[in-house]
Amino acid sequence: MHKKTKATLEEILHPIEDYLQKVDEAIPRILLEGIDIIDDGALHLFKRKGKKIRASLVLLCSGLKGEISEEVVDIAASVEIVHGASLVHDDIIDQTFLRRGLKTLSKEWGNKVAVLIGDLMYIRALQVIMNDRSGLFAPDVVAAVHDMIKGELYQMEYSNIDSISREHYFNIIKYKTAIFMGTCSKLGAMKAGLDAEERHALYNFGFNIGNAFQIVDDTLDYVEDKDKTGKDPGNDFRDGKITLPFIYLLEKASDEERLLLADCARNPGDFTWSVLKELIGKYDSINYCLKAGEEYVKKALKDLDGFPSSKYKDILFDMANFFIDRDY
Numbered sequence: 001m002h003k004k005t006k007a008t009l010e011e012i013l014h015p016i017e018d019y020l021q022k023v024d025e026a027i028p029r030i031l032l033e034g035i036d037i038i039d040d041g042a043l044h045l046f047k048r049k050g051k052k053i054r055a056s057l058v059l060l061c062s063g064l065k066g067e068i069s070e071e072v073v074d075i076a077a078s079v080e081i082v083h084g085a086s087l088v089h090d091d092i093i094d095q096t097f098l099r100r101g102l103k104t105l106s107k108e109w110g111n112k113v114a115v116l117i118g119d120l121m122y123i124r125a126l127q128v129i130m131n132d133r134s135g136l137f138a139p140d141v142v143a144a145v146h147d148m149i150k151g152e153l154y155q156m157e158y159s160n161i162d163s164i165s166r167e168h169y170f171n172i173i174k175y176k177t178a179i180f181m182g183t184c185s186k187l188g189a190m191k192a193g194l195d196a197e198e199r200h201a202l203y204n205f206g207f208n209i210g211n212a213f214q215i216v217d218d219t220l221d222y223v224e225d226k227d228k229t230g231k232d233p234g235n236d237f238r239d240g241k242i243t244l245p246f247i248y249l250l251e252k253a254s255d256e257e258r259l260l261l262a263d264c265a266r267n268p269g270d271f272t273w274s275v276l277k278e279l280i281g282k283y284d285s286i287n288y289c290l291k292a293g294e295e296y297v298k299k300a301l302k303d304l305d306g307f308p309s310s311k312y313k314d315i316l317f318d319m320a321n322f323f324i325d326r327d328y
Contacts (some may be wrong), residue, residue, distance in 0.1 A: 009051055009326070012318045015311055016059055019068055019076075023055045026077035030124050041109055041117040042124075045084045048100035053213070054184045056319065061188030061202045063312040072191045075132065078125040079184050086148050088114055093152065094239060136190050144183040149177025155241065161265035164242040166251075172231045173214040174207075182207030201303040205316070208300035212293040213323045218243035220287040222280055237276065238268045244292065245285045246276070251281045272277035293324045309326070 013020065024046075025059060031042040055076035062072045072315055090096070091104040092111050098104065106114035106124045122145065130138045151172055158168040185206030189199040222245050242265060250258055257279060264272035297320045307313055 002221055007318065007322070007326075009319070012315060012322055013052075013056055015315060016056065016068070016252075019059050019073065020052055020055065022070075022073045023052065023059075023080060023171065024049065027081060030074070030077060030081060030128055031121065034199060037109075037113065038117070038120065041105060041113055042121055043104050044102070044108065045087060045099065048102055050080070050084075050100060052080060053319075054083050054181060056315075057114045057181060057184040057206055058188040058191070060312045060316050060319075061185045061206075062192040064189075064202075064307045064316075065192065065194060065198075067152075068160055069191070072188065073130050075187055075191060079126045079141075079180075079187065081121050081125040082145060083180070085118045085125070086152075088118035088121065090152070092118075093156075102250050134191070137187055140183050140186060140190075144166070144180045147175045147179045151177075159241045161240075161242055161262055164247060166244075166247055169242070169244055169247055170211075173211055173218075177214040178207045178210030181210030181213070198306070201306060205300045205303040205320075208296045208303070209320045209323055212296035212320070213246055214297070214302070215289055215293040216324055216326065219245055219286055219293070221245075222277070222286060224304075234268075234273050237265075237273065240265070240268065245280060248285045248288050249276075249279055249283055252285075253279065292322060297321060297324050 027046055028043055032039050033042075058072060058076040058079055059068050061077050062068055064178065087099060088105050091099055092106045092114050095106075096104050097107055104114075105117060109117075125259060126138065126141065126145075129141050151174070152170075154175055155172045158164060159172060182203040185207070186199050186203040189202045194202070218236065221233060221243065223233060237246070246261070246265070249261055261279065300320050301317060304313055304316060
């Protein structure tokens with residue numbers, strides 16, 4: 001059942017704040033090399049703290065049948081570094097100027113430095129994961145990183161107006177977001193020694209909230225309230241990326257409107273954005289997409305049913321609902 005929450009993510013994760021602080025401390029320990037250009041570049045993204053959703057999934061899922069172990073901290077830090085590396089590369093590809101309120105690494109140091117720093121971040125994170133004494137995690141993480149890169153290339157090929165479809169869209173968010181979040185949840189279960197059925201349930205939990213998270217993120221791109229979302233509206237549209245709110249319009253619009261929408265997508269700008277926004281309102285596309293995200297959260301919460309009541313289960317429950325209630 002969907003329980004509405006007005007809590008911020010920081011408030012929801014407050015009970016594991018000490019562990020997340022340890023994750024923040026582990027990141028420079030993993031990345032620092034003693035060479036200024038590497039150290040400054042690798043830590044640039046972490047000057048402003050991100051949401052640490054993926055690290056939180058590792059931590060919380062490791063504590064569902066006991067307590068969170070100190071040994072899981074480096075794994076949680078490593079998945080944050082993997083996520084950070086993917087953002088560095090995304091910013092190069094998308095020519096993004098700002099990330100977390102700061103200049104992106106590529107704008108600060110240039111693409112040559114940024115691509116190498118991103119590569120280094122991937123390698124350092126994978127080294128930590130491979131060196132874990134359990135030796136269990138590397139195959140899952142390598143497979144997830146492979147799928148993230150595959151998803152980025154898939155998006156380049158299939159997210160424009162001439163090739164997009166509902167099937168392509170859901171493949172993109174599966175590869176780019178959902179699989180890695182599922183893997184993060186599974187890593188926590190593996191570190192805690194949970195059995196195969198429990199690992200599978202937690203992978204599905206992370207996978208489904210990953211889909212919900214990305215659908216809502218794409219939908220917020222159409223919300224004209226920068227004070228809430230923290231970013232300019234219409235970024236995806238102006239970059240030529242067709243996401244679920246636009247796809248829903250294509251499915252519901254008249255033949256004449258579909259031709260207009262196609263023209264808007266091929267010629268993005270302030271005028272076409274205003275036309276698109278009018279049609280978004282006419283067909284209630286935003287509410288449709290938020291409900292689609294809610295359906296994924298419902299699936300995710302069912303996967304928690306087999307676990308005993310605990311403070312960590314409650315946090316996962318609230319996190320999942322936050323993903324569809326959030327406005328940033």
